[in-house]
Structure formats: C-alpha cells, structure tokens
Amino acid sequence: MNPRAVTSDVLLGIVPIALSVALWQAIVSFGYAPATLLPPPGLVFMRLAQQLTTSGFQQEIAATLFRLFAGFSIAVIFGVSIGLAAAASPGVNAVVRPIVRVLAPLPKVALYPALLLLLGFGHESKITLVAADALFPILLSTYYGASMVEQKLIWSAMAAGTPRGQILLKVVLPAAVPSILTGCRIGLVISCIVVFLAEMITSTDGLGHLLVTAARTFQAVDMFVPLITISLLGLILNGLLQAVRSYLLRGFPEV
Amino acid sequence: MISMRALVSRSAPLLACLGLLGIWQIGALILNTDSFPTALDAIRAIPSILGDKESLINILASLRRMAIGFSLAVAVSIPLGLMMGRSRGVASFFNPLLMVIYPVPKAALMPIIMLWLGVGDLAKTLVIFLGVSLPVIYHSFQGAKAVEEKMLWSGAAMGLSATQRMMRIVLPAALPEILTGCRTGLVLALITMVTSEMIARQSGAGNILFNALDMGQYDAVYAMIIIIGAMGIGLDAAFEKLRGKLVRWSEPGFDIPLSFA
Numbered sequence: 001m002n003p004r005a006v007t008s009d010v011l012l013g014i015v016p017i018a019l020s021v022a023l024w025q026a027i028v029s030f031g032y033a034p035a036t037l038l039p040p041p042g043l044v045f046m047r048l049a050q051q052l053t054t055s056g057f058q059q060e061i062a063a064t065l066f067r068l069f070a071g072f073s074i075a076v077i078f079g080v081s082i083g084l085a086a087a088a089s090p091g092v093n094a095v096v097r098p099i100v101r102v103l104a105p106l107p108k109v110a111l112y113p114a115l116l117l118l119l120g121f122g123h124e125s126k127i128t129l130v131a132a133d134a135l136f137p138i139l140l141s142t143y144y145g146a147s148m149v150e151q152k153l154i155w156s157a158m159a160a161g162t163p164r165g166q167i168l169l170k171v172v173l174p175a176a177v178p179s180i181l182t183g184c185r186i187g188l189v190i191s192c193i194v195v196f197l198a199e200m201i202t203s204t205d206g207l208g209h210l211l212v213t214a215a216r217t218f219q220a221v222d223m224f225v226p227l228i229t230i231s232l233l234g235l236i237l238n239g240l241l242q243a244v245r246s247y248l249l250r251g252f253p254e255v
Numbered sequence: 256m257i258s259m260r261a262l263v264s265r266s267a268p269l270l271a272c273l274g275l276l277g278i279w280q281i282g283a284l285i286l287n288t289d290s291f292p293t294a295l296d297a298i299r300a301i302p303s304i305l306g307d308k309e310s311l312i313n314i315l316a317s318l319r320r321m322a323i324g325f326s327l328a329v330a331v332s333i334p335l336g337l338m339m340g341r342s343r344g345v346a347s348f349f350n351p352l353l354m355v356i357y358p359v360p361k362a363a364l365m366p367i368i369m370l371w372l373g374v375g376d377l378a379k380t381l382v383i384f385l386g387v388s389l390p391v392i393y394h395s396f397q398g399a400k401a402v403e404e405k406m407l408w409s410g411a412a413m414g415l416s417a418t419q420r421m422m423r424i425v426l427p428a429a430l431p432e433i434l435t436g437c438r439t440g441l442v443l444a445l446i447t448m449v450t451s452e453m454i455a456r457q458s459g460a461g462n463i464l465f466n467a468l469d470m471g472q473y474d475a476v477y478a479m480i481i482i483i484g485a486m487g488i489g490l491d492a493a494f495e496k497l498r499g500k501l502v503r504w505s506e507p508g509f510d511i512p513l514s515f516a
Contacts, residue, residue, distance in 0.1 A: 009347035105488050110480050234358020
C-alpha cells in the first residue's frame with residue numbers, strides 16, 4: 001500500500017468519529033436532550049483531561065490496569081501452555097478438548113457470584129474472572145496455531161538432531177507465534193471489557209466503580225469519563241500489542 | 256451401527272460435564288463451607304427455581320430480549336460487514352469507529368442508556384444488539400474480504416449486477432465465516448443479557464442470580480449458574496447443528512467458539 005492511500009484511509013476513518021462527535025454536540029446544542037442526560041462533548045473531554053491529572057483518578061486507573069494485567073498474564077501463561085500441550089500430545093488433547101468444548105460457550109460472568117463467594121470481594125475474584133474469560137481465545141488459537149505447524153519443519157529439525165523435548169520450544173512455539181498473538185489480541189479486548197464489568201458489579205475502586213458511583217448520583221459527565229478512558233486504554237494496549245507483534249514477527253513473511 | 260470411537264467422541268462433552276461436576280462435588284466436600292454448596296445440592300435447587308412461576312417468566316423474558324437483540328443485530332451487521340469486505344472505502348470509513356467502540360464494555364453502557372430509555376426491555380435489547388453486532392460485522396467483513404476475485408469477475412462477465420453478485424456469490428462464499436461470527440455473537444448475547452440484568456437489577460435471569468447472592472441463598476446462586484451455563488452450552492450446540500446443515504460443504508475452521516465478553 002502506498003503512503004498516500006494510507007493517509008486517505010486514515011482521513012476517511014476520522015470522518016465517522018468526527019461526525020458522531022458533531023452529532024452529539026448538535027443534539028445537545030439544539031436542545032433535543034437536556035445536559036443532565038447528555039452532557040456536551042467539550043465538557044466531557046475537559047472533565048477527562050482534568051481528571052487525568054488528579055492522583056485519585058490515576059489510582060483508579062492503576063487498580064483497573066493491575067487487575068487487567070494480572071488476569072491477562074495468567075490467561076496467557078495457562079492458555080499457551082495448555083494449548084501447546086494439547087497440540088503436542090493426543091492424550092492431553094483427549095482430556096482438554098471436551099472440557100474446553102463445555103467451558104468455552106459458558107457465560108463466565110455468571111460464575112462471578114461463585115467467585116465472589118469463594119475468593120472474596122478483593123482483587124482475587126476479579127483477576128480470576130478476567131483470566132477465565134481471556135483464557136479460551138488464547139488457548140484455542142495456540143492450539144490451532146501449533147497443530148497447523150508444517151510437519152516438514154519438525155522433520156527437518158529432527159534430522160538436524162534437535163532432541164525431541166526441544167522441538168516443542170524451538171520449532172512449534174515460534175511457528176505458532178502469529179496465531180498466539182491473534183488470540184492474545186482477542187484476549188486483551190476481552191480483559192478490558194471483563195475487568196470493567198466486574199468492577200461495576202461489585203468493587204470499591206477502579207474505573208467500573210467510578211461509572212457506578214456516577215450513575216447512582218446522576219452525574220452524567222462523570223459517567224462518560226470512565227467509558228472514554230477504558231476505550232482509550234483498549235486502543236493504547238492494542239497499539240502496544242501491535243508493536244510487540246511487529247517486533248516478534250520481524251522475520252516472518254507478511255501475516 | 257455407530258462405531259465405538261464415534262460413540263466415545265460424541266459422549267466426550269457429556270463426560271466432561273460429569274467430570275467437572277464431580278470435581279465440584281469433591282471440592283465442596285473438602286472445603287465444607289456454607290458459601291460453596293456441593294454440586295448435588297445446587298442441582299437439587301434447580302427444580303424449585305424453574306418451578307417457580309415468577310422466575311420462569313423472568314427467565315423467558317430474558318431469552319425473548321436476547322432473541323430480539325440477536326436477530327436485529329444479525330440482520331444489520333451482515334450486510335454492513337459484507338459491504339465493508341467488498342469496498343475498501345466503506346471499510347476504512349467504519350473500521351476506526353469500530354476499533355474505538357470495541358474495548359468499551361457494551362453492558363457498561365447500560366447506566367447511560369437507562370438514563371435515556373428507562374429500565375425497560377428497550378434498553379436491555381439495545382445493549383444486547385450492540386454487543387452482538389461487533390463480532391458479526393467483523394467476521395462478515397473478513398469473510399467477504401476473502402472471496403476470490405475471479406469468481407466475482409466471472410459473475411460480472413455473465414451479467415450479474417452488483418447486488419446479485421453480493422447475494423449470489425459473496426454471501427454464500429462468506430457464509431461459513433459469517434456463521435462463526437454469529438456463533439460468537441450468540442454466546443455474547445447471553446453474556447450481555449446476564450450482565451445487563453445484573454446492572455439494571457429489575458428483572459431477568461441475571462437479577463435472580465444476584466438477588467439470591469444478596470439474600471445468601473447460596474444453593475440458588477449455584478443453581479442459577481448451572482441454568483445459565485446450560486443455556487450457553489445448549490444454544491451453542493443447537494447453533495452448531497444448524498451450521499453443520501447450512502454449510503456442510505465447508506470445513507469447520509474452529510469448532511469451538513472464540514467468545515468475546
């Protein structure tokens with residue numbers, strides 16, 4: 001793609017976002033919605049900018065980010081290792097497959113009350129929920145990535161004298177990296193969403209809690225601020241993951 | 256005559272269910288606390304929930320909202336996704352907007368939407384609609400993008416108009432991918448349904464679940480979890496059957512849904 005086409009794509013992409021902000025502003029300024037229900041966008045973004053500098057708000061973001069990363073990391077560790085094990089050994093596969101089939105379509109949010117009862121109202125229950133939700137996309141894409149590895153690569157490695165135990169780490173894992181990263185990307189979006197929901201349902205801090213407190217006191221402006229923040233966090237984290245991806249896949253052909 | 260192997264592979268999910276319930280039972284017996292009843296206790300509490308007329312009406316109302324939200328979302332998202340897949344302009348027009356919306360938890364919009372539309376069915380259905388549409392759009396987009404150009408050229412050479420090409424070439428070719436998106440959307444509809452009812456505590460399955468939690472009826476909490484879980488697994492299995500009928504010609508890429516929250 002030439003740079004000019006990319007710029008025109010970007011410009012075209014900004015249009016709907018700008019349009020929706022303009023529509024938002026128009027609805028407010030023509031008086032279709034009272035400012036208590038729909039605050040003007042300028043006010044919301046001002047409030048966001050002002051909040052970002054306060055230490056209280058930063059602590060809420062930090063609490064949310066901590067849970068997000070803790071849950072996501074657990075999901076990555078378990079997802080990748082179980083996925084690899086299932087792809088490598090038929091025995092593990094026979095056990096993991098039916099369990100995943102049952103657990104993957106289960107709405108994990110419904111498990112949250114059970115987690116609350118078992119693990120308490122602190123970090124643990126939320127981190128577990130995030131991990132449980134992010135686990136399956138990562139596990140599945142690792143599994144599919146690892147089972148799609150070309151047999152010739154494995155044979156060549158074996159012919160070159162790689163010990164059997166190391167083939168998994170030196171051949172299968174690197175070859176499955178693009179697929180694993182795709183899974184991680186889905187898992188990351190899910191983590192953002194789930195951590196927010198868990199904080200909305202029961203929490204004493206975090207962005208979700210901010211939204212709920214604002215909703216209880218009918219502070220419409222403060223309700224928009226956490227939502228925009230989580231959207232921005234999602235975009236930033238996605239961008240970071242893209243950077244990691246292009247670094248890890250620097251030798252790969254275009255994927 | 257079904258072979259032994261097929262029998263085993265068919266009953267494997269059932270065995271997995273039983274195994275998980277067994278682990279639960281043993282874990283609960285070991286922990287032995289009030290807040291973690293055994294699997295048998297929880298299963299015993301199911302009939303009293305389903306037998307209660309009010310909760311049954313609540314659960315059915317939840318399912319109705321879910322069905323309406325899901326169908327509307329599918330009806331809007333598939334054409335949009337297909338158009339995005341076939342036209343680069345449409346794609347670059349909508350993509351950034353969708354990227355901004357993606358990490359926002361749809362159920363978190365509930366408090367704001369409640370301010371505008373009240374706590375009724377409309378708000379909850381709208382949230383389900385929003386939650387389902389993104390994965391369906393995404394998968395339809397990917398499916399339509401992967402359609403082979405040559406087929407479209409041949410279609411055009413044989414005199415099909417743009418709409419006919421869309422309906423008769425792009426739609427069938429993208430169908431397996433679209434159905435994958437719908438499957439994700441189905442799980443997601445259930446998740447959004449439960450969460451929206453947890454937040455707008457007024458009616459529905461999610462409300463029963465959290466009311467039981469607040470009142471300390473732990474058996475009922477776990478029974479509700481089993482009911483919602485069974486809905487998820489049942490709907491997914493039913494959809495998979497349907498998909499197998501519709502696109503028997505295509506090899507399933509993922510036979511397990513990649514669920515989005």
